[in-house]
Amino acid sequence: MENNQLIAQCEARAKEWLSPAFDEETRKEVKAMLDAEDKSALIDAFYQNLEFGTGGLRGIMGAGTNRMNKYIVGMATQGFANYILKAFPGKQCSVVVGHDCRNNGRMFAETVADIFSANGIKVYLFESLRPTPEISFAIRHLGCQAGVNVTASHNPREYNGYKAYWDDGAQVLAPHDKGIIDEVNKVKIDDVKWTANKELIIPIGGEMDWDYIQAVKEAMVDQDVILRQKDLNIVYSPMHGTGRVIVPMALRSWGFQNIHVVPEQMIIDGNFPTVVSPNPENAEAMTLGMKLGTKLNADLVIASDPDADRLAIVCRNAKGEWEILNGNQTCMMFSWYIIANKKKLGQLKGNEFLVKTIVTTEVIAEIAKKNNVEYKDCYTGFKWIANEIRVNEGKKKYIGGGEESFGFLPYDKVRDKDSPAAICLICEIAAWARDNGMTLYDLLMNIYKEYGFSREVTINVVRPGKSGADEIKQMMTNFRNNPPKELGGSKVCLWKDYQTLEWWDAQGNKGKLDMPATSNVLQWFCEDGTKVSVRPSGTEPKIKFYTEVKDPTFKCADCYERCMQDAEKKIEAIKKTLNL
DSSP: OOHHHHHHHHHHHHHHTTSTTSOHHHHHHHHHHHHOSOOHHHHHHHSSOOOOBTTBEEEEBSSSTTSBSHHHHHHHHHHHHHHHHHHSTTSOOEEEEEEOSSTTHHHHHHHHHHHHHHTTOEEEEESSOOOHHHHHHHHHHHTOSEEEEEOOTTSOTTEEEEEEEETTSSBOOTTHHHHHHHHHHHOOGGGOOOSOOGGGEEEEOHHHHHHHHHHHGGGOSOHHHHHHTTTOOEEEEOTTSTHHHHHHHHHHHHTOOOEEEOGGGSSOOTTOTTOSSOOTTSGGGGHHHHHHHHHTTOSEEEEEOTTSSBEEEEEEOTTSOEEEOOHHHHHHHHHHHHHHHHHHTTOOOSOEEEEEETTSOTHHHHHHHHTTOEEEEEOSSHHHHHHHHHHTTTTSEEEEEEETTTEEEOSSSOSSOOHHHHHHHHHHHHHHHHHTTOOHHHHHHHHHHHHOEEEEEEEEEEOOHHHHHHHHHHHHHHHHHSOOSEETTEEEEEEEETTTTEEEETTSOEEEOOOSSOOSOEEEEETTSOEEEEEEOSSSSEEEEEEEEEETTOOSGGGHHHHHHHHHHHHHHHHHHTTO
């Protein structure tokens, strides 16, 4: 599309936002964009509508169709309400609504509650901020048809978001996601029912916290080891968010008694003043926790992101220094511990299964195979792990599932990432390790020794705005049309395209991929075990390259640093191959 045509289109859409249906502050913000000589802000705000991606709606807060504001939230909720009422005709429908610590979170949540109630839908509205997994739990616990959580998870402070959940407590999948989008796209601003029916809005809080914490205890594998190591020295940070009350309470309910919190990050604040970005994947976000951990001689430092679905873990390495574990390592450790100790305690009956996403380390697959436990691969996004739980319900027992982006779910009471449960379980694992004369780091080295060393690095190529979206689209087209034959000097032996659901290998064999839907993901596997997965993010303006390289020479902890350095060189070579 020519730039002048795009500007004209955006101006036409923006002028609709100057009507009396929008408040004075919004009209003022839109007028400033229209009057500005530089039209880039106008284009970014109006070139598209926010769409449901892997995490629902998510965007920068501000005026515009491509921004998070009460009007976009209102129209999305009206469309969602219309879809719910069509899906459950004649039923008194109910939903759960929650939010995290982000700016405008409470206002958006109350807007959502008002609109649902105005449409005759009963709303269980959390009285204040709560973790994402507790929203998922409450939907199932209360038998609701749907739910909404207002959160942008770990995104920077200028973002907010809107996660839509279905009656199983999982984020919406097809056909519901497309059905909701269709309904939302039909809604005009004048169609939104803004006036609440207060009789249909029911506040919930402490009683749900209690029920949720009781449920979290079902993730426990071996309480005896916790009781023996109840003085495990734990430092925890909620990163200004929703884990601040729930996580320490859950840890105490499991039997841990030596819990310390990072005081500066216990303050609820959507501006996240103590971190550059409230993302546990960023080492910088763990600085204050490690500082307190050093002062208190802690065994481990743990954090949850603002909506408390992801976790980060820091433990002491062989030199006694803090080592930040990546999401693949934590997922691997959870999988190993659950299988090994459930087997030891006679809790495995033969019908259990684990789930990992296709971009998560293949070491988990090796752990499952060696122990005769079924594992399943699914797409990125925890809704796909939830889908595997749902389709196997009543036939097989789910014992854990996770992804490389610091999310894990160790039990089946929630259908989303669950940091309170995962944090409690990693503390149990640390207690078990200490009970066996080890640290978490020692356990990690033992897993590498038994199953092989792997190093995983995600390379994020950020391309913001309309031009960035076009560039990302072109990159995927180029890779699809010209797939690499080698990566960092290693010959590619297997290609997978999840858009066409096809695979082919170097011998000329071809076949179909068995997946529940298509997805814009490419994967390449090399003869030496290297794996590279490429996908545009569903929630941020970036394209992600998930790299995994192997090193069969790993023998013990003394090899770790050398293997890491060799892996980094290999990953740099892969980046050069892909022109990154």
